[in-house]
Amino acid sequence: MSSHNTSTKEQDYLIESQGYDDHFHEHHHGDKYQMNFLTTYIFSQDHKMIARQFLITGIFWAFIGALMSLVFRIQLGFPDADLSWLKPFLGKWIVVNEAGIGKLEPEFYYALVTMHGTIIVFFVLTAGLSGTFSNLLIPLQIGARDMASPFLNMLSYWFFFLSGAVMFYSLFLSTGPFSGGWVAYPPLSALPQASNGSGNGMTLWLVSLTLFVVSVLLGGINYITTVLNLRTKGMTMWRMPLTVWAFLVTAILALLSFPVLASGFFLLIFDRSLGTSFYLSDIFVNGQILDRIGGSPILYQHLFWFLGHPEVYIIILPAMGLVSEVMSVHARKPIFGYRAMVYSIMAIGFLSFIVWAHHMFMSGVNPFLSNFFVVFTLIIAVPSAVKVFNWIGTLYGGNIRMNTQMLFCIGFVSMFISGGLTGIFLGNSAIDIQQHDTYFVVAHFHIVMGVAAFFGMFAGIYNWFPKMFGRYMNDTMGKIHFWITMIGAYAVFGPMHYLGMAGVPRRYYRFDTFDAFKGFDDMNKFITIAAAITFLAQLVFIINFFYSMYKGKKVTTPNPWKSNSLEWTTPIEPGHGNWPGKIPTVHRWAYDYGKDDREFIQQHIPLRDGEQHSSH
Amino acid sequence: MADHAIHNHDSHDNSRLWDGAKEPFKASYGKLMMWYFLLSDAFTFAGFLIAYGTLRFSSPAWPVPDFVFSSLPGDIHHKPLIFVTIMTFVLIASSVTMVRAVQEGHRYNKKGVVFWMFLTIIGGLSFLGCQAWEWTTLIGKEHMTIHNNPFGSHTENGVYLEGDGHDIKAGDQFKVGDSYLVHKHDGHWAPLSYKNEAGATKTQQLGPKAFGALFFFITGFHGFHVFSGVVFLLIIMINAWSGIYAKRNNKYEMVEKIGLYWHFVDLVWVFVFLVFYLL
Amino acid sequence: MGGHLSYEEGKKVVVKGLIILAIVTIAEVIVALLGKGYLIKGFHLPVWLMYFLMISMSLYKAYFIVYDFMHMRYEVPGLVKSVLMPTLLLTWALIAFFTEGKTWKEWRARSKDTNLYISNIPVEKQEKSSLHNEIHPGVESTTPGQHAPVEVKDAQNESHGASDNKTDAHSEPKEVKHAEEKSH
Structure with a gap:
């Protein structure tokens, strides 16, 4: 790690003359920080290292999740293909018949679908995305030495790690992991005898996700406290970069919604292990009515989606924040409509708590109640459209640098529009009667919160890689990665809209046995091939990531993108405490690009004589 | 702002503020984190209580609490809500002694802090004892369990x-x-x-199963909070006794934080009391 | 910070708090007993009044605990808002969840075998269906709408299947249910 000697050379004179002296470096920081390998790389309490831990764990899980999707895509695209070549990897889940043809076990197909959803939604797009960038950027961008409680921050990562370990273990159970869908609706999740995966697989799933809730809460409490109480001098709320705003609202959503999921899980655990009937009623097993009555499976769905919908925004808001920031920097223009962006983030955050039942229109909720949920849901289109308009407004007339992160930002906006529009269809309870649980839904949420969130994450990784590792990622490989992913994602999910409108249901094992769906064989093949190619493009990214970490072009200037925000006032490889001397004092908002004929003005540079604050 | 200066000279890495020029909320990060933890915990309880309400709304009939909770120790019956009122008093009283402990902490009166915290612990333990008796009676005498509800x-x-x-x-x-x-x-x-x-x-038929299950589950979860509170109080009382909080020179902030938690437990009880015993 | 009150004033607040909370709790219990006719034989408070009084008194207690015991009164407005405002998000949750609960009850009441839901005397499972008939011989005739229940049942089954996506797991019990109904 860097020592203070290397960084003093580049350190900004302004920070020393104007900055705020918190006497940070006068103290001994004991042996807790970066004293040996263990405290530097494993049980680190430094937010930058924890961010890297989250990122790399997230990449690991993204790889596993994507591999799973490839396996079940092969099953869907080529249901008659011989899969015996997968036997070495999947073992008994590939059954080889006498003719030597290997088949994927249907039970395991469901497990794959379930695990793919759980892993990508929770481990990659929640922990891997907001965990990484909240940790990295919040202290750096608001001018703080570290998180409010570095210790709890470390615990947050290790609870996430533990949760992942439990889930990983469940993949190797003899009965397989949980297979009842990532939402884990009862009765499949509440009765251990309901299916193979409902036994130990479900138990471990619950343990894993309960640990995950703990991790999210520890992180969330930290992020909120840090943003609200630890900003540097001059960093008012209205001067914070949009990234920080997005992380703040994300953390609030997580803080308020994950506990409700936890309550739902606790009740489920009781149903499973102690024989209560919170979620069970009218269950017949082998023609016999179970003695478990009085509850309602819909109750679980309500509790789950009370988390579930905010969760969608927990995933997409950080991506939105990253995109706003990266886009402004690389269009060399102030973000268009800064305050409108902030209010949109808040509005989306608020609305996310009152729309959850739009996931349940067809589950038998009161139709009268559905009307309200439809209206609330459609209102979300307003702040979302404001944001899209502002991104396009930011690009308009900008001096755009077409580097990889900018491409991913543009890709994000494209994906967000395409996926958002189909959301308006699904938000109407009447149209939902036709569309629910078809591939239309699959296409919708994969584009709007899967691919779009990944694009935001990629933009963030390419942009802040120099801050994380002191080296650049390869831009050519990045562009190859972008174009294949962009085209590939549309090739995969575009046709799925068509399938969905034709009524093809999701989560089926194979379609060629249904007369109604036989005609889509070629389309399913096409989707599978496109998915495989898109997956290969992600390997380009992974190679680029790890290669650049050690061999990438070195960063030679503290502010390689000529960006305004505070993280670029730190040394190239900031040590513990981020700034070697004083903490910079902030004099302006984060988006003074092209003001008074100056290309960019960093936040810690005081106003000139007679200069006015940018109005925003 | 005097508080702030004290923090900056605190030599404990974990408890010092990584702060810039000011604390917008004029509260240390520890207290803020406790508040936000309590907020999230409030949502956990809200999840339970809303689930309770939903299941209750979905049942055609629900036992009347005055009838269910009407026993007192010493084989006294048909005295509705007396025992739970006593339990509530115990918890309120322990909250009051906790406030006193925090006040003594602000004056750096170590003996006072330890004394009032000790009373708080006694209050917490008494509450747990009352709950244990209540559960024992319901399960052992009236045969109400998480599976069956005879009411x-x-x-x-x-x-x-x-x-x-x-x-x-x-x-x-x-x-x-x-x-x-x-x-x-x-x-x-x-x-x-x-x-x-x-x-x-x-x-006559047995009552809605959910009644028993929800009662034991939610009061149990609250009781678990009380129990962990007692454990934390005990640890912090011993620490206060040993003088390490006095050395930190921050008005016994740790006592204040556990105080927040303890009042929160009382706060939750207000609502548990409302929905299980009153409504 | 809480240092806004002098020590003596603080002590007074404590005593005041103890008295207020005790009185409100007793008042709540009296309302509950009055409301259900335990105090005065044959006298019941109107249900809405009883609920209104109990809920508002509990909210007052909660307010008192948060503002005085937890010193919220002395925190800066930003902190107060950041902690208290999010709880307002629960308002719509309360309305929506409880409406749902009521809906389930109404739909179950329209279904033929209502008693399945209230009675759960643990008897041998085989006897279960016949037991209901014995205990409630008149129920079938008094339940309004003979056709509605079957429709509701089907709708529920379908929707479960739709959301669970294991439709096959549900189609089986549906058949069983029909068979059972025929046997009446």
Whole structure:
């Protein structure tokens, strides 16, 4: 790690003359920080290292999740293909018949679908995305030495790690992991005898996700406290970069919604292990009515989606924040409509708590109640459209640098529009009667919160890689990665809209046995091939990531993108405490690009004589 | 702002503020984190209580709490809500002693802090004891468990056909919503027969299962909070005694933080008391 | 910070708090007992009044604990808002969840075998269906709408299947249910 000697050379004179002296470096920081390998790389309490831990764990899980999707895509695209070549990897889940043809076990197909959803939604797009960038950027961008409680921050990562370990273990159970869908609706999740995966697989799933809730809460409490109480001098709320705003609202959503999921899980655990009937009623097993009555499976769905919908925004808001920031920097223009962006983030955050039942229109909720949920849901289109308009407004007339992160930002906006529009269809309870649980839904949420969130994450990784590792990622490989992913994602999910409108249901094992769906064989093949190619493009990214970490072009200037925000006032490889001397004092908002004929003005540079604050 | 200066010279890495020029909320990060933790915990309880309400709304009949919670130690029965009122007092009193401990902390009065915290712990333990007695009675004497709820309530008007010595005589009248207890003899439920208004002969039935399960689950979760509170109080009391908080020179902030938690437990009880015992 | 009151004033607040909370709790219990006719034989408070009084008194207690015991009164407005405002999000949750609960009850009441839901005397499972008929011989005739229940049942089954996506797991019980109904 860097020592203070290397960084003093580049350190900004302004920070020393104007900055705020918190006497940070006068103290001994004991042996807790970066004293040996263990405290530097494993049980680190430094937010930058924890961010890297989250990122790399997230990449690991993204790889596993994507591999799973490839396996079940092969099953869907080529249901008659011989899969015996997968036997070495999947073992008994590939059954080889006498003719030597290997088949994927249907039970395991469901497990794959379930695990793919759980892993990508929770481990990659929640922990891997907001965990990484909240940790990295919040202290750096608001001018703080570290998180409010570095210790709890470390615990947050290790609870996430533990949760992942439990889930990983469940993949190797003899009965397989949980297979009842990532939402884990009862009765499949509440009765251990309901299916193979409902036994130990479900138990471990619950343990894993309960640990995950703990991790999210520890992180969330930290992020909120840090943003609200630890900003540097001059960093008012209205001067914070949009990234920080997005992380703040994300953390609030997580803080308020994950506990409700936890309550739902606790009740489920009781149903499973102690024989209560919170979620069970009218269950017949082998023609016999179970003695478990009085509850309602819909109750679980309500509790789950009370988390579930905010969760969608927990995933997409950080991506939105990253995109706003990266886009402004690389269009060399102030973000268009800064305050409108902030209010949109808040509005989306608020609305996310009152729309959850739009996931349940067809589950038998009161139709009268559905009307309200439809209206609330459609209102979300307003702040979302404001944001899209502002991104396009930011690009308009900008001096755009077409580097990889900018491409991913543009890709994000494209994906967000395409996926958002189909959301308006699904938000109407009447149209939902036709569309629910078809591939239309699959296409919708994969584009709007899967691919779009990944694009935001990629933009963030390419942009802040120099801050994380002191080296650049390869831009050519990045562009190859972008174009294949962009085209590939549309090739995969575009046709799925068509399938969905034709009524093809999701989560089926194979379609060629249904007369109604036989005609889509070629389309399913096409989707599978496109998915495989898109997956290969992600390997380009992974190679680029790890290669650049050690061999990438070195960063030679503290502010390689000529960006305004505070993280670029730190040394190239900031040590513990981020700034070697004083903490910079902030004099302006984060988006003074092209003001008074100056290309960019960093936040810690005081106003000139007679200069006015940018109005925003 | 005096508080702030103190923090900056605190040599403890973990408890020092990584702060810039000011604390916008004029509270240390530890207190803020406690507040936000309590907020999220409030949502956990809200999840439970909303689930309770939903299941209760979905049941045709619900036992009347005045009938269910009417026993007192010493084999006293039919004294509705007296015992739980005592429990509530105990918890309120322990909250009050906690406030006193925090106040003594602000004056750096170590003896005062330890004394009042000790009383708080006694209060917490008494509450847990009361709860243990209540659960024991409900489970052991009245056979209410998470699987069975012997407390039913009538869904129609009618008259009893037979009495079995449990204060019900043949010919006693009852109204819609009146509660009854289905007794258990030798491991079997012994429901009474009655005639409804339409003249049909019927038998008492067990009440909604969810009642027992929700009661034990939610009061148990609250009791678990009380128990962990007592453990934390104990640790912090010993620490306060040893003088390490006095050295930190931050007005015994740790005592204040655990105080917040303890009041929160009391706050939750206000709502548990409301929905289980009053409504 | 809480240092806004002098020590003596603080002590007074404590005593005041103890008295107020005790009185409100007793008042709540009295309302509950009055409301259900335990105090004065034959006298019931109107249900809405009883609920209104109990809920508002509990909210007052909660307010008192948060503002005085937890010193919220002395925090800066930003902190107060950041902690208290999010709880307002629960308002719509309360309305929506409880409406749902009521809906389930109404739909179950329209279904033929209502008694399945209230009675759960643990008898041998085979006897279960016949037991209901014995205990409630008149129920079938008094339940309004003979056709509605079957429709509701089907709708529920379908929707479960739709959301669970294991439709086959549900189609089986549906058949069983029909068979059972025919046997009446």
